[in-house]
Amino acid sequence: MLQIDFASKNRITAVDQSTKDILGKGFFGDDEGKSLRLSPEEALYLMDVRNAECTHNGRSMPFDELASGFSKSGKFMAKYLTYRDWRDRGLVIRRPGPVRSTANKTPVKSYPGSRIKLPKYKLTCTFFNSDMVSIIGDKDKGKQLYESLWLGQYGSYKAQDRGQLNKLDIFETLYLMDKRILRPLSTTPLSIRRTARARRRDFDRLYEVYRDWRDRGYVIKTGFKFGTHFRVYFPGARPMTAGSTERIHSKHVIHVFPKESRLLISEWARAIRVAHSVRKTFILAVPGNLPAQKVGIDYVLFHRRGGEAENPKTATPRYGMLSLSEDEYIGGREFAGAIAEAKRRRLELVMAIADRETAVTYYRIRQIRLANSRNEYYEIDWMQP
Amino acid sequence: MLQIDFASKNRITAVDQSTKDILGKGFFGDDEGKSLRLSPEEALYLMDVRNAECTHNGRSMPFDELASGFSKSGKFMAKYLTYRDWRDRGLVIRRPGPVRSTANKTPVKSYPGSRIKLPKYKLTCTFFNSDMVSIIGDKDKGKQLYESLWLGQYGSYKAQDRGQLNKLDIFETLYLMDKRILRPLSTTPLSIRRTARARRRDFDRLYEVYRDWRDRGYVIKTGFKFGTHFRVYFPGARPMTAGSTERIHSKHVIHVFPKESRLLISEWARAIRVAHSVRKTFILAVPGNLPAQKVGIDYVLFHRRGGEAENPKTATPRYGMLSLSEDEYIGGREFAGAIAEAKRRRLELVMAIADRETAVTYYRIRQIRLANSRNEYYEIDWMQP
Numbered sequence: 001m002l003q004i005d006f007a008s009k010n011r012i013t014a015v016d017q018s019t020k021d022i023l024g025k026g027f028f029g030d031d032e033g034k035s036l037r038l039s040p041e042e043a044l045y046l047m048d049v050r051n052a053e054c055t056h057n058g059r060s061m062p063f064d065e066l067a068s069g070f071s072k073s074g075k076f077m078a079k080y081l082t083y084r085d086w087r088d089r090g091l092v093i094r095r096p097g098p099v100r101s102t103a104n105k106t107p108v109k110s111y112p113g114s115r116i117k118l119p120k121y122k123l124t125c126t127f128f129n130s131d132m133v134s135i136i137g138d139k140d141k142g143k144q145l146y147e148s149l150w151l152g153q154y155g156s157y158k159a160q161d162r163g164q165l166n167k168l169d170i171f172e173t174l175y176l177m178d179k180r181i182l183r184p185l186s187t188t189p190l191s192i193r194r195t196a197r198a199r200r201r202d203f204d205r206l207y208e209v210y211r212d213w214r215d216r217g218y219v220i221k222t223g224f225k226f227g228t229h230f231r232v233y234f235p236g237a238r239p240m241t242a243g244s245t246e247r248i249h250s251k252h253v254i255h256v257f258p259k260e261s262r263l264l265i266s267e268w269a270r271a272i273r274v275a276h277s278v279r280k281t282f283i284l285a286v287p288g289n290l291p292a293q294k295v296g297i298d299y300v301l302f303h304r305r306g307g308e309a310e311n312p313k314t315a316t317p318r319y320g321m322l323s324l325s326e327d328e329y330i331g332g333r334e335f336a337g338a339i340a341e342a343k344r345r346r347l348e349l350v351m352a353i354a355d356r357e358t359a360v361t362y363y364r365i366r367q368i369r370l371a372n373s374r375n376e377y378y379e380i381d382w383m384q385p
Numbered sequence: 386m387l388q389i390d391f392a393s394k395n396r397i398t399a400v401d402q403s404t405k406d407i408l409g410k411g412f413f414g415d416d417e418g419k420s421l422r423l424s425p426e427e428a429l430y431l432m433d434v435r436n437a438e439c440t441h442n443g444r445s446m447p448f449d450e451l452a453s454g455f456s457k458s459g460k461f462m463a464k465y466l467t468y469r470d471w472r473d474r475g476l477v478i479r480r481p482g483p484v485r486s487t488a489n490k491t492p493v494k495s496y497p498g499s500r501i502k503l504p505k506y507k508l509t510c511t512f513f514n515s516d517m518v519s520i521i522g523d524k525d526k527g528k529q530l531y532e533s534l535w536l537g538q539y540g541s542y543k544a545q546d547r548g549q550l551n552k553l554d555i556f557e558t559l560y561l562m563d564k565r566i567l568r569p570l571s572t573t574p575l576s577i578r579r580t581a582r583a584r585r586r587d588f589d590r591l592y593e594v595y596r597d598w599r600d601r602g603y604v605i606k607t608g609f610k611f612g613t614h615f616r617v618y619f620p621g622a623r624p625m626t627a628g629s630t631e632r633i634h635s636k637h638v639i640h641v642f643p644k645e646s647r648l649l650i651s652e653w654a655r656a657i658r659v660a661h662s663v664r665k666t667f668i669l670a671v672p673g674n675l676p677a678q679k680v681g682i683d684y685v686l687f688h689r690r691g692g693e694a695e696n697p698k699t700a701t702p703r704y705g706m707l708s709l710s711e712d713e714y715i716g717g718r719e720f721a722g723a724i725a726e727a728k729r730r731r732l733e734l735v736m737a738i739a740d741r742e743t744a745v746t747y748y749r750i751r752q753i754r755l756a757n758s759r760n761e762y763y764e765i766d767w768m769q770p
Contacts, residue, residue: 048548049541063550064520068511068570077516077552084548088541126453131462131710133741135449156434156473157744163433163469165448167462169741170712185453199712200649224711224740227655264585270612270659277662325516326609327555327584355609356518356554359542 002052004043006061009069012038012054019052027092027311039095040070041083049084078325079298082352085360086321089385092302092311093321096345102316104346106367109379113216113371114235118179119145125168127184129195132170134184142166150219150239151176160239169222170196171210178211205258206230209285212373213254220254227274228253232283253280254377259288259332265353266326272363276382283368286332286376295337298323301350303385319364320347326355336376339365350383387437389428391446394454397428397439404437412477412696424480425455426468434469463710464683467737470745471706474770477687477696478706481730487701489731491752494764498601498756499620503564504530510553512569514580517555519569527551535604535624536561545624554607555581556595563596590643591615594670597758598639605639612659613638617668638665639762644673644717650738651711657748661767668753671717671761680722683708686735688770704749705732711740721761724750735768 002019006012013035014020020036023029028046029036038046046052047063054061070076086093123141125134136142136152142165146154151172155163168176174196176182177189184192196203206229213220217235225231231250240248255271257263275282300317302310310318320342324330342349342365349365362385368377387404391397398420399405405421408414413431414421423431431437432448439446455461471478508526510519521527521537527550531539536557540548553561559581561567562574569577581588591614598605602620610616616635625633640656642648660667685702687695695703705727709715727734727750734750747770753762 048550062522064511064522067513067520071511071513073515075515077513077518084541088544088547126449126456128452128456128462130457130459130713131739132712133462133710135452137447137449153743156469157742159473162473165433167743171741222711222741224651224654224738224742225744225746227651227658229651266609266612266614269609270655273612274655274658274662277659325518326607327517328515353609354516356556356607357542357609358538358552359610361610 002046002050004038004046004052004054006043006054006056006066009040012040012043014038027094027313040066040076041080044080045084045087049088075323075325075328078328078354079323081325081354081358082321082323082360083299085352085354086299086301086385091304091309091385093299094302094312094317096297096300096320099345100316102346105316105318105348106343106346107348108367108369111368111370111377112235113218113373116149116215116217118181119148121181123176123182124185125173125182127173127187127192129187132173132196132199134168134173134182136166136168136182137185139164139166146239148238150221150233150237154239171207171220174207175211175214202256202258202261205287206256208287209254209256209375212370212375216371216373221250223253223255226253226278226280227271228255228282230254230256231280251281252283254283254285256285256287257332257335259286259290259292259336262329262331265324265328265330268330269326269353269361269363272380272382282380284335284365284378284380286336286378288332290333292336292340293331293333295322295334295341297321297338297341297345297347297349300345300347317347319350320345321350321352324351324353326353339367339376339378343367387431387435389423389431389437389439391428391439391441391451394425397423397425399423412479412698425451425461426465429465430469430472434473460708460710460713463713463739464708466710466739466743467706467708467745468684470737470739471684471686471770476689476694476770478684479687479697479702481682481685481705484730485701487731490701490703490733491728491731492733493752493754496753496755496762497620498603498758501534501600501602503566504533506566508561508567509570510558510567512558512572512577514572517558517581517584519553519558519567521551521553521567522570524549524551531624533623535606535618535622539624556592556605559592560596560599587641587643587646590672591641593672594639594641594760597755597760601756601758606635608638608640611638611663611665612656613640613667615639615641616665636666637668639668639670641670641672642717642720644671644675644677644721647714647716650709650713650715653715654711654738654746654748657765657767667765669720669750669763669765671721671763673717675718677721677725678716678718680707680719680726682706682723682726682730682732682734685730685732702732704735705730706735706737709736709738711738724752724761724763728752 127134152166152168219233219237223231232252297320299321301319351363362383364383414423512519537551537553604618604622608616617637682705684706686704736748747768749768
C-alpha cells in the first residue's frame with residue numbers, strides 16, 4: 001500500500017522506498033533525495049483513487065480531513081477535480097515550475113484580410129426605433145448593395161425574390177452611416193447610436209468587432225441561429241453563389257466578450273456549445289483597452305505523441321491549464337490574463353471546467369491574428385484529451 | 386394589380402371590386418361592405434410581396450413611406466416580419482379580435498409526483514467555500530446516499546468505482562441540510578447559503594426549483610453539458626441501472642427564468658437551442674411571487690388540419706402569437722403575462738422571433754402541471770409551422 005506522510009499543509013511526502021519508486025515512475029512529486037515531496041492534489045489523488053494511506057503524527061488521516069485544511073484556498077476542489085480527470089486519462093499533469101525557454105507551443109492562426117470595396121452612391125433610409133431596423137428607400141440600389149456586399153436582407157430570408165426591399169440591421173445601418181453612404185430620414189446617426197446603446201450596454205463593443213471584420217472584407221451577419229452574436233463569411237462571400245439557389249454556409253461564428261464584462265462559466269460555455277453542435281468554428285472576440293489581469297495558470301499538461309503519453313523526462317509540457325468550476329465567474333480581463341500567462345510560458349491554453357457533478361470539459365484556445373487588427377480574437381475548440 | 390387606399394394611419398382600405406374579391410378570398414382585411422379595411426401589416430405585406438399599389442390622395446405611396454408612419458410604435462417591424470413569415474407559409478394570421486368562448490386549445494401537461502423517501506441517518510460534511518462543493522465524511526453512507534437517491538457524485542463521473550468519496554453540489558448540500566440529514570463541519574448552513582447567494586443573485590430561485598422537483602421524487606443534476614441550469618430524471622431514477630455499466634439518459638432539462646429577471650431574447654433562445662440540439666425537452670421554470678404583467682398577444686394564428694390551411698370561415702384560431710425581435714429584452718413577468726393572455730383566449734402561445742436578418746423562429750409553449758407545485762413550469766418546443 002502507498003504510504004503518505006502529512007507533516008504540515010506545506011509538507012506532504014512519501015518516505016518509504018517502495019512508495020517513492022512507484023510514485024517516481026508515475027511522475028508524481030518532486031524528488032528531494034530522502035523523500036518525495038507531494039502537492040496536496042497529488043496526495044489526495046493517491047488517497048482517493050489509488051487507495052494510499054496518509055498518516056499524521058502516526059495516526060491515519062482521511063481524505064476529507066486532509067482536504068479540509070485547504071477548503072479556504074481559492075477553487076481548491078476545481079483544481080483537484082481537473083487534476084484527477086487529466087490523471088485518470090493516463091496523462092501527466094504538474095504544477096507549473098519556473099518559466100523555461102523551450103520551443104514555442106503557443107499557436108497563432110492568421111486570418112487574411114482584404115479591404116471592403118464600398119459603393120460610390122448615397123442612400124436614405126427609414127429607421128425603426130423599437131426594432132432597430134432600417135429600410136432603404138431606393139429599391140434598385142438596395143438590391144445592388146445586398147448582392148454586391150451582402151449588406152441587409154433583400155426580400156425575404158431564404159427567398160430573396162419575395163419582396164423588393166432591403167432591410168438593414170442596426171450594425172449595417174450604423175456602418176453605412178459611418179462610411180457616409182447612408183443617411184437616415186427624420187432622425188440622426190447619433191440618435192440611432194443612442195438607441196442602440198440604451199438597448200444593450202455592450203453595443204459599442206459589438207459594433208467595434210463588427211466594423212473590424214467588415215472593414216477587412218469579411219461578411220458579418222447575425223449569429224442568432226447559432227447562439228452567438230455574429231456569424232462570419234470570408235471576404236468575397238455573396239448571399240447566393242451564381243446560378244445556385246442555395247445559400248452558402250458560414251463556418252465561423254463570433255461571440256463578443258468585452259474585457260470589462262464578467263460571465264458565469266456556465267453561460268460562457270453555453271455559447272460555445274451551440275456553435276460546436278452545429279460544427280462552426282467559435283471565435284471569441286475580447287475587445288477593450290483594459291490591461292489583462294495577472295492570472296497564474298494552475299497546471300502544465302503533458303499530452304500524447306504517437307499514442308504514447310508524454311512525460312517530464314522526455315518532453316516539455318504542451319498545454320497550460322486554467323481550472324474552473326461551472327458556478328464561478330470569469331472576467332474578460334482574467335481570460336486575457338490567462339492567455340498571456342500561457343504565452344509567456346510558450347504553451348497553448350486549455351480551460352478545464354469541472355461541473356457540479358465532477359465531470360470535466362476541456363476547451364483549447366488559439367489566438368487569431370486578423371490582418372492589422374488591434375483587437376484580440378481567439379478560436380475556442382471543445383477538446384477530448 | 387391590387388389597389389390600396391391610404392386615407393390615414395387608422396384607415397387603410399381596398400375599394401375596387403377586383404381587389405376586394407381577391408383579398409377576401411385570401412382572408413385579408415375586415416369586410417365593411419363598401420370597402421375592405423386593412424391593418425398596416427396587411428397593407429405592407431400586399432405591397433412588399435404581392436406588388437400592390439398604395440395611393441394617398443391620388444399619388445402613389447411607397448412601402449417605406451407607409452411604414453415610416455408607424456416607425457415610432459412599439460416593435461412594428463417585428464410584428465410585420467412575423468406576420469409576413471406566417472403568411473408566406475400559406476397560413477392565415479389575423480389581429481386578435483374580442484375573446485370568444487370557443488373550445489379550449491390551451492394545452493396543459495401533467496407531470497406525476499411521488500414523494501422523496503429520505504434516509505434516517507445523519508451525516509457530516511466538509512464544505513469547500515470557493516467551489517461550493519461538500520464531501521461526505523462517512524464513505525459507506527455516502528455511497529448509499531448516492532446509490533439510493535442519486536444525491537452527490539460518488540467516485541468519478543462515469544466511473545463511480547474510481548474513488549470512494551461522495552461529493553455533493555451546492556443544491557444537494559443545502560437540500561440535505563434543510564432536511565436535517567447533513568451537518569457541515571466548521572461552518573453553518575446559514576453561512577453556506579450566504580456564500581451561494583453572494584455567488585449568484587438568482588441562487589434562491591434556482592434552489593426553490595431544485596427543491597420543488599426533488600421533493601416530488603425527481604432526480605435533479607446539473608444541466609451544464611446541455612447549457613441549462615438542471616437536467617431532470619423521473620422519480621425512481623438511479624445513477625446506473627442494475628447490472629448495467631451505462632448511465633441512463635435524461636430526457637428533460639430545466640432552465641430557471643425568475644419573474645423579476647430580464648433576458649435578451651437572443652440569450653433566452655440560446656438556452657433552448659442547446660437543449661434542442663441534444664433532443665431534450667426544455668422546461669422553463671418561472672418562479673417568483675410577482676404578478677404577471679398585462680401583455681397583449683400580437684396575432685391569432687390559424688394552422689393546418691389534414692394538409693389544408695385553416696381559415697376564419699371554417700375554424701377558430703389555434704395559437705396566440707407574441708412577436709419579438711432578437712435584440713429586445715423579455716422579462717419573466719412579461720412572459721407570464723403573455724401565457725396568461727393566450728390562456729384567457731383559450732389558445733396555445735407561440736413566440737415568434739425575428740432575427741436581424743428577418744428570419745423567423747417559432748417556439749411553442751405548453752404549461753406543465755407538476756403535482757401540487759405552486760410554481761409555474763412550461764415546456765418549450767422549437768416549431769416549424
